[in-house]
Amino acid sequence: MGIDAVNLSHLDLNLLVHLDALLRERSVTRAAGRVGIGQSAMSHNLARLRDLFGDELLTRGPDGLRLTPRAVMLVEPVRATLSQIQTIVSRDDAFDPATAERTFRFGLPDSMEILVLPALLARLREVAPGVHLRLYNIDSSRLLDDLDADELDLAIGYDVFPQGQIHHKRRLLFNESYLCMFNKEITGITDAQISLEDYVRLPHVLTSLRPGRTVRGVVDDALEKLGLRRTVVLTTPRFLTVPALVARAPVVVTMHARLARLFATELKLSLSQPPVDLQDVAVSLLWHASYDHDPSHAWLRQILVELVSEL
Template sequence: MIIDYNHLARLDLNLLVAFDALLTEQHVTRAASRLGIGQSAMSHNLGRLRKLFRDDLFVRSESGMQPTPRARALALHVRAALSEVQATLRPDGAFDPARAERRFRLGIRDDLEVAMVPPLLAYIARAAPGVSLDVQQLDPERLLESIDDDRLDLAVGVFHQGRTHHKRRVLCRSDGFLCLFPRAAHDPAERLTIAHYASLPHVRVSTRAECEAAIDAALAKRRYQRRILLDTPHAISVPFVLQQLRAMATLPRRTALVAAASLGLATANVPFPLNGYSIAMLWHASYDQDAAHRWLRDTAMRIAGELDAAPPATAATGAR
């Protein structure tokens, strides 16, 4: 994001603080008291805010100063901006998740999103109701640029890149792969052979290039070749595609189990060895000592540990 210095130089940050106080209290006198200023000063700030945003922002009613639609639209952005400023100026300050209001931008591959984001968000909803997530699809070619330009707080995936100003922490080891398919493609009670695996049309996830290349190499070593029916960058769509086709996909184990349990598909062990991999977190070093960011990373580690310890999802499966 390019900073418009001329525009921002005319903005008094205290006006945004006053806006947030008015939004919280919905009363000029109480908002003024919260900021430690007089009522006339707060009224003056409200006038400046109205001029800045070209909107009344707050209108009088029997129950107090009610925010206009424009004010409600601004509320989340102003609160997020103030939270970011506060965290930046007090990186070592205490972080109370139960009272904090923060929006984290999380970059994650969609197959990992299926397995990890629901339990992560459920925990956040209980422990930190003012915290929210903005989940973004990872673009491997622009990953470091997104982190450096502060478009991502944290990335989760399989990373080999990184510079001296990036921090990396292994989140967990992959728990292997499973084949995912409709029952019309294979009887899950029977062992899946490599010949049958190769004979079926396959759905391939193009964003997992290394994994897909490893599958093709393992097959070629055994003189087999699979036919690719569909290449897609979206792993999350694969189970829905398989509901309509007599085809197969090879997915991370927990993602496949979640899909099988949710959509009535079946799973089986991959009929040849596939090496696992490490799933890691990547972030900018400037956030390394940020208390809120540390909490998010520690929470992600907690969720990853719980997923590793949890029994497999209940699903009709031929995986043994």
Template sequence: MPRRPLSTINLNQLLALDALLTEVNVTRAAQRVGVTQSSMSHSLRALRELFEDELLVRGREGMQLTAKAEALVGPLHRTLRALQQLVDEDPEFEPATSQREFRISSADFAAALVLPPLLAALERTAPGVRLVLRPLDVRGTALALEREHLDLAIGPPLPETVSVIEETLLTERYVCVTRRAHPRGAGPWTLDEYCAARHLLVSPTGSGTGVVDDALEALGRRRDVVCRVASFLSAPPVVAESDVVWTALESAVRGSVARFALTVTDVPLELPTPEVRLAWHRRFDRDPALMWLRALLHAAVRAT
């Protein structure tokens, strides 16, 4: 059993002990920590009581350390150095040797955009790091971050909550996407042509409308949505084999234009400028590993 509970020991006592063991002189020890000689003498008396040892004794050439004091020098220095590192430094993260697994929730188009350059960067700098990507559930993301089921989320803005921090990963714009052999031909769409066309809508629930329909309704217009698909990734092959028009975020089709022989043109009406955001829990804002991963994600977006 310990002679005294750790809670009764003052950190200043350990600093005084370190000074006394280093200087082996009460006056110089007091100067070292910036206290009076009287205060250091009081600390020495308390330390002698704590350790049940004289610690410093008089010898022929001045004060000397006792055997007990000599045994304390190494452990004390290591303890104080560890405490200093605890308050001075963030925990280190070494990408090159890390085996950490990061769990990311992402909209599928965002994953398709950032994952290739992100994986390439990991292969170069952090080959042991693993990624687990999950479908984005906007309503459940904040809770998943809170419960540490997720490390990061990539997608549209989340419902406002004080526990989640968000930053813009990229700013988007909407474009019209058709197959190159579309019978209408190339060139900008007029609003009348756009409303008369057959449209595809990405809708995870298979129902509802989108921002395009809201903008058209404000103009007293509507479009004919003939096909709804649940995923951004399933839309390009459908567009490539039909005459539907897909109004999509530009980044969602960036990797599909050449592969599926698609044409991209401007949308003939004013639409909002959406943001794709990166979200994480406030508790891990200064986590070195997540700070590194967030920086890597921003670099991946710049590389696209």
């Protein structure tokens, strides 16, 4: 399809910027603040956009402005188009980490923070002192929405992420197995391998990032296949509290192997292969397709891949 240069020349590209703000904020006032213009000017631009697209785009509902079906279909194309225009006119094509200044918003659980971030921070201070990180906890139920709303640049974590759409980019970093961790002096387990009998007898600590009142883990599914159940006495979304809990109480935790080895070494805790069959879990990097060709973003993704390969 050829480009209609005559008609396209009459289009004010600033309208696309304002449309993007309106689609993101769903509020004339907030959209105006986002792009730095007055509310009346944004209202005028909304009228122009409605005329351009022949659609209301935003309609008033009981809970504020809502996107029309046409507007919903415009969200991703508009964002992708603006991203491509920014890439075309940007002078950052020859990205230089040594002189670049940028802050990346990074969503990840504390387990990945302790595994990956020390090496990443050390590398950034060495080769890119102007690149800063701002870390956020992951809410897997909102993760894709946060990426779509440009609240996060990157996310990394265990593959409990929703599947997502074509613009949600994902790269496998590694597959992770499981280990059991416990204090052998308190639990009385002296064998190198914890038995299924002891595994079911001992109370468990469960780490879970999933919201909700009823929480199950992969261990519960594996035990159910054997007609068995365990007793979970504490559930936490914070992996970093687990070693202190296990060190002081007669409990067992089943957790991802790399983190378990790190904790066991630090606190002299015991490790064992689980007495049930547990499938490995994928650890992935996730981002929005708008940043696919962003030079600094692509550079950071590659740095992460290299560092994770050394784990």
